[in-house]
Amino acid sequence: MSVDLNQLRVKISEHRAKKRGRNFSAASEQVIELGLLGAALSSIAITLGIVFILCWESIGFFKEVSVVEFFTDTQWTPLFAPPHYGILPLLTGTLMTTFVALCVALPIGTITAIYLSEFASSWVREIVKPLLELLSAVPTVVYGYFALYLVAPLLQKLIPDLPASCMLTAGVVMGIMIIPYVSSLSEDAMRAVPMLLREGAYALGANRIRTALTVVFPAAISGIGAAYILGLSRAIGETMIVAIAGGMQPKLSVNPADPAMTVTAYIVQVSQGDLPHGSIGYKTIFAAGLTLFVMTLFFNVIGHYLKKRYREAY
Amino acid sequence: MKDVHQIVRGQKFQDRCFAVVGFLCTLVGLIVLSILIIDLVRDGWSRLDYQFLTSFPSRRAGNAGILVAWLGSIMVAIVTAFTAVPLGIAAAIYLEEYARKNLLTSLVEINITNLAGVPSIIYGLMSLGLFVYILGLGRNVFVGGLTLGFLILPIIIVATREAIRSVPNGIREAAYALGATKWQVIWHHILPCSVNGIATGTIIALSRALGESAPLIVVGALVFNTVLPPSPIQNEFPYVNAKWANSEFSVLPIQVFNWVSRPQEAFHRNAAAASIVLIFITLTLNGLAMFIRYRFRKRVQW
Numbered sequence: 001m002s003v004d005l006n007q008l009r010v011k012i013s014e015h016r017a018k019k020r021g022r023n024f025s026a027a028s029e030q031v032i033e034l035g036l037l038g039a040a041l042s043s044i045a046i047t048l049g050i051v052f053i054l055c056w057e058s059i060g061f062f063k064e065v066s067v068v069e070f071f072t073d074t075q076w077t078p079l080f081a082p083p084h085y086g087i088l089p090l091l092t093g094t095l096m097t098t099f100v101a102l103c104v105a106l107p108i109g110t111i112t113a114i115y116l117s118e119f120a121s122s123w124v125r126e127i128v129k130p131l132l133e134l135l136s137a138v139p140t141v142v143y144g145y146f147a148l149y150l151v152a153p154l155l156q157k158l159i160p161d162l163p164a165s166c167m168l169t170a171g172v173v174m175g176i177m178i179i180p181y182v183s184s185l186s187e188d189a190m191r192a193v194p195m196l197l198r199e200g201a202y203a204l205g206a207n208r209i210r211t212a213l214t215v216v217f218p219a220a221i222s223g224i225g226a227a228y229i230l231g232l233s234r235a236i237g238e239t240m241i242v243a244i245a246g247g248m249q250p251k252l253s254v255n256p257a258d259p260a261m262t263v264t265a266y267i268v269q270v271s272q273g274d275l276p277h278g279s280i281g282y283k284t285i286f287a288a289g290l291t292l293f294v295m296t297l298f299f300n301v302i303g304h305y306l307k308k309r310y311r312e313a314y
Numbered sequence: 315m316k317d318v319h320q321i322v323r324g325q326k327f328q329d330r331c332f333a334v335v336g337f338l339c340t341l342v343g344l345i346v347l348s349i350l351i352i353d354l355v356r357d358g359w360s361r362l363d364y365q366f367l368t369s370f371p372s373r374r375a376g377n378a379g380i381l382v383a384w385l386g387s388i389m390v391a392i393v394t395a396f397t398a399v400p401l402g403i404a405a406a407i408y409l410e411e412y413a414r415k416n417l418l419t420s421l422v423e424i425n426i427t428n429l430a431g432v433p434s435i436i437y438g439l440m441s442l443g444l445f446v447y448i449l450g451l452g453r454n455v456f457v458g459g460l461t462l463g464f465l466i467l468p469i470i471i472v473a474t475r476e477a478i479r480s481v482p483n484g485i486r487e488a489a490y491a492l493g494a495t496k497w498q499v500i501w502h503h504i505l506p507c508s509v510n511g512i513a514t515g516t517i518i519a520l521s522r523a524l525g526e527s528a529p530l531i532v533v534g535a536l537v538f539n540t541v542l543p544p545s546p547i548q549n550e551f552p553y554v555n556a557k558w559a560n561s562e563f564s565v566l567p568i569q570v571f572n573w574v575s576r577p578q579e580a581f582h583r584n585a586a587a588a589s590i591v592l593i594f595i596t597l598t599l600n601g602l603a604m605f606i607r608y609r610f611r612k613r614v615q616w
Contacts, residue, residue: 033496285439
């Protein structure tokens with residue numbers, strides 16, 4: 001009997017040791033979870049960092065320049081005397097290059113998406129889709145080279161007395177760069193449209209193109225909209241192509257054949273020089289950056305809601 | 315009354331017309347990509363030799379090379395990988411395996427979506443203001459790598475989440491049934507099962523970082539740098555050091571940008587040659603990612 005009791009005691013102490021081990025592992029599990037939570041929260045910290053820095057330096061800028069002047073003055077010459085701080089020329093530059101880019105990317109991207117989703121056989125799609133994605137893998141500075149030394153001379157042959165670097169050149173090349181953004185997401189949206197809708201259209205005697213344009217396209221419209229907006233926001237934020245081939249002249253103009261400067265190109269131009277920290281010139285890049293950030297945020301939020309809608313649709 | 319066959323023929327003709335137009339549009343991108351590569355090779359191939367890869371930048375185009383640039387790119391990529399990859403994978407694991415459906419989680423998710431859409435140059439401004447001036451870390455490799463790390467963090471998180479989500483629940487339940495703890499399930503089962511997807515996303519993200527120049531220009535990477543970073547290997551214990559992370563740097567895309575914007579023709583050929591190196595690196599990485607994705611899809615059948 002006493003032997004059994006001893007054995008029992010041993011067993012109990014073993015069990016306790018095990019339990020302690022499990023407690024330890026439960027504790028380390030919690031440490032791990034906290035660590036992972038920290039990693040997830042780091043993304044919020046980055047956003048806060050961006051917003052804080054942009055606002056902080058912009059507040060310094062707007063103490064010296066009135067908001068009204070910033071948005072109404074038609075000249076942007078912050079580094080010359082007399083300085084003018086009107087963001088409008090940079091905004092028109094950004095919007096015009098983006099417009100040209102969308103004129104290239106939206107038709108080509110949409111037709112590509114319709115072709116790949118409704119017409120192409122699966123092996124064509126399997127090969128073409130990843131190859132198209134390579135277009136967005138090419139570094140943008142290489143696109144800049146391409147724009148300046150190949151596309152610009154070609155366009156100059158087509159349109160006489162076009163300057164070598166202008167919004168048209170930069171916009172066209174930027175448009176080619178964002179084709180995969182537009183086509184890939186649009187195609188996903190169209191392929192998510194249930195087969196039943198297509199079969200209904202075929203049963204009514206519609207051919208493929210008619211089905212694609214009148215049934216599939218409208219059904220996928222919010223996903224396609226999200227794709228368009230993704231392309232738009234890429235084009236607004238694109239930097240190197242416009243810095244190399246956009247002309248680098250802050251002019252208030254809506255003529256794509258004019259050289260211009262975008263918000264991003266201005267930031268690059270100033271960063272190449274050596275502006276002292278705290279000077280008004282240094283602060284301008286943050287005010288410009290804040291404008292850019294707000295613009296892309298606006299479009300991203302719209303895109304986000306469109307995408308959510310297309311996910312919920314079926 | 316119109317003949318039915320005629321109508322059908324007409325309809326089929328429309329279809330065939332669009333198929334041709336669609337195919338041509340699809341080809342536009344691919345043709346442009348090939349022209350771009352052919353153009354670069356035509357302009358820069360003759361400059362691309364051993365001397366070009368091992369020389370410092372120079373005021374004379376014929377002597378200039380990309381040694382500093384590619385070393386800088388590698389150093390920055392190392393810092394980027396060591397910050398963004400662990401952080402991104404950890405965040406993705408949390409969001410997929412731990413996060414409850416609450417306000418905080420949806421806030422983090424929306425935030426990641428938005429971060430992915432923030433223009434790269436904004437990350438540069440953030441680093442300039444925060445790391446260079448407020449924290450006083452300097453314009454070095456470490457800050458450059460951290461900037462790009464933040465930039466690609468959302469890409470890695472999204473890719474990892476997708477990879478983790480594709481692991482079937484049966485695997486998790488089987489492991490739990492055998493008494494595994496949550497972390498054991500993740501470490502021994504979910505991560506090994508999703509490693510292909512994570513690798514694909516990471517490689518694509520790193521190739522994006524290697525091609526990125528705007529944020530680094532803003533942070534203040536040097537364009538004309540003739541000093542090599544200190545060697546990471548030393549004679550005394552512990553034989554390796556991280557002094558290189560504190561050195562000034564330049565990267566390949568910035569070198570290309572610098573040469574492109576010079577007026578002399580000879581520098582443009584240098585730019586083309588450096589572009590060939592750059593595009594070779596990014597396309598190879600993307601090809602590798604595609605290869606991994608393709609093999610993964612073929613072999614694993616749940």
